[in-house]
Amino acid sequence: MKHVSKEISGSPNWLVTRFDHLINWARANSLWPMPFGTACCAIEFMATAASRYDFARFGMERQAFSPRQADVLICAGRLPFKLAPVIRRVYDQMPQPKWVISMGACASTGGIFDNYAMVQGIDTVVPVDVYVPGCPPRPEGLLYGVLMLHKKIKGESLALPALRDEQPLDAKGLRMPPDEIDEISEPFGNSVHQFRSS
Amino acid sequence: MNPSVDALRTTFGDAIGRAEAARDGETIAFVRPDRLTDVMRWLRDTPGQAYDYLVDVTAVEYRDRERALEVVYFLRSLERHADLRVKVELDPRGELAVDSVTPLWAGANWLEREVYDMFGVTFRGHPDLRRILMWETYAEGYPLRKDFPLRGRFSRAEQVRQALNANPEAHYSLEELSIAEAFDEVPAEMRERLRRGERGKLPFDE
Numbered sequence: 259m260k261h262v263s264k265e266i267s268g269s270p271n272w273l274v275t276r277f278d279h280l281i282n283w284a285r286a287n288s289l290w291p292m293p294f295g296t297a298c299c300a301i302e303f304m305a306t307a308a309s310r311y312d313f314a315r316f317g318m319e320r321q322a323f324s325p326r327q328a329d330v331l332i333c334a335g336r337l338p339f340k341l342a343p344v345i346r347r348v349y350d351q352m353p354q355p356k357w358v359i360s361m362g363a364c365a366s367t368g369g370i371f372d373n374y375a376m377v378q379g380i381d382t383v384v385p386v387d388v389y390v391p392g393c394p395p396r397p398e399g400l401l402y403g404v405l406m407l408h409k410k411i412k413g414e415s416l417a418l419p420a421l422r423d424e425q426p427l428d429a430k431g432l433r434m435p436p437d438e439i440d441e442i443s444e445p446f447g448n449s450v451h452q453f454r455s456s
Numbered sequence: 457m458n459p460s461v462d463a464l465r466t467t468f469g470d471a472i473g474r475a476e477a478a479r480d481g482e483t484i485a486f487v488r489p490d491r492l493t494d495v496m497r498w499l500r501d502t503p504g505q506a507y508d509y510l511v512d513v514t515a516v517e518y519r520d521r522e523r524a525l526e527v528v529y530f531l532r533s534l535e536r537h538a539d540l541r542v543k544v545e546l547d548p549r550g551e552l553a554v555d556s557v558t559p560l561w562a563g564a565n566w567l568e569r570e571v572y573d574m575f576g577v578t579f580r581g582h583p584d585l586r587r588i589l590m591w592e593t594y595a596e597g598y599p600l601r602k603d604f605p606l607r608g609r610f611s612r613a614e615q616v617r618q619a620l621n622a623n624p625e626a627h628y629s630l631e632e633l634s635i636a637e638a639f640d641e642v643p644a645e646m647r648e649r650l651r652r653g654e655r656g657k658l659p660f661d662e
């Protein structure tokens with residue numbers, strides 16, 4: 259695909275937009291999820307995959323339990339620091355283009371676990387495309403998130419270099435500046451009342 | 457009160473401290489730390505006692521800093537259907553160390569590692585005393601101690617950096633899974649290295 263996008267860079271013409279449309283239609287409707295279920299949210303994820311809600315209806319028939327055959331990483335549940343290098347490795351092993359859904363309050367922000375063991379939002383570790391709120395989100399919620407991802411994918415263009423940006427870790431081993439991590443990990447809501455020490 | 461306490465007192469004398477009833481009716485016997493192994497072996501091997509199952513090992517630190525940190529052993533006799541709790545008191549300001557009961561119950565291995573990981577209690581004679589819940593290079597201290605800040609000691613960015621730089625395979629290697637039985641067979645130098653937890657280095661550390 260690379261040479262195609264080089265040649266057709268510049269203002270999109272009819273051919274490019276039709277081609278994008280076709281590719282994106284195919285991609286959005288055959289997303290293979292890589293389930294990364296770590297906690298209670300994974301139960302709702304399983305419900306979403308099972309017959310009543312059945313996300314196979316949206317092209318997710320095949321769950322890839324190998325990151326190398328997956329398109330979308332769904333982090334269902336809280337992410338402890340000990341698992342941070344694991345999810346990073348899973349993400350790194352997925353081929354481009356790839357997307358990430360952060361399912362639930364914990365994966366998105368740390369949720370109720372504002373403590374020493376929990377990553378305060380998986381976006382400090384991997385780039386996230388769709389955040390699904392809820393504790394846990396109902397299957398409808400996750401499906402809505404998947405449909406939002408479809409919408410996002412359908413708006414992408416092959417000419418966008420961001421589509422193939424791996425967002426690798428920097429020399430310090432982080433994916434964003436340290437003060438940014440500190441900022442988005444700040445306590446909010448009820449957890450501002452928790453003391454930092456006893 | 458569990459009759460084992462009186463039997464303990466007649467056998468071990470002043471090595472047995474006070475005994476009290478827990479809220480759920482079980483008996484708690486306090487044992488002097490230096491006699492722990494003898495008491496536990498006696499409780500396990502004496503026919504009338506036969507506490508053959510170590511249910512759990514845990515520890516308690518109280519908010520009141522004057523109170524001792526307690527290491528708690530939950531014993532059960534499967535054949536007599538009896539339970540006994542044994543506690544050892546350690547001074548939280550001193551060295552937190554007690555003899556390991558792993559030679560008596562192999563199942564104590566991971567339980568003691570957990571107490572070590574969370575409270576920093578050293579178990580003398582433990583074959584493989586490493587962190588078990590936190591990763592091995594975790595440097596912030598012992599999370600369940602009262603002086604440990606809820607959100608950890610380092611900034612969030614530093615926590616993320618250290619976590620991302622840990623090698624996930626250091627925790628789930630074949631070594632990790634087979635080390636419990638293989639520990640005696642590995643070369644002495646490797647045993648020493650494992651005892652020091654010398655794995656999962658931070659590649660970006662100077």
Ligand code: SF4
Pocket residue numbers: 297298299334335336361362363364365369392393394395
């Ligand atoms: S958001 Fe709620 S349901 Fe999901 S992992 Fe966290 S605590 Fe569990």
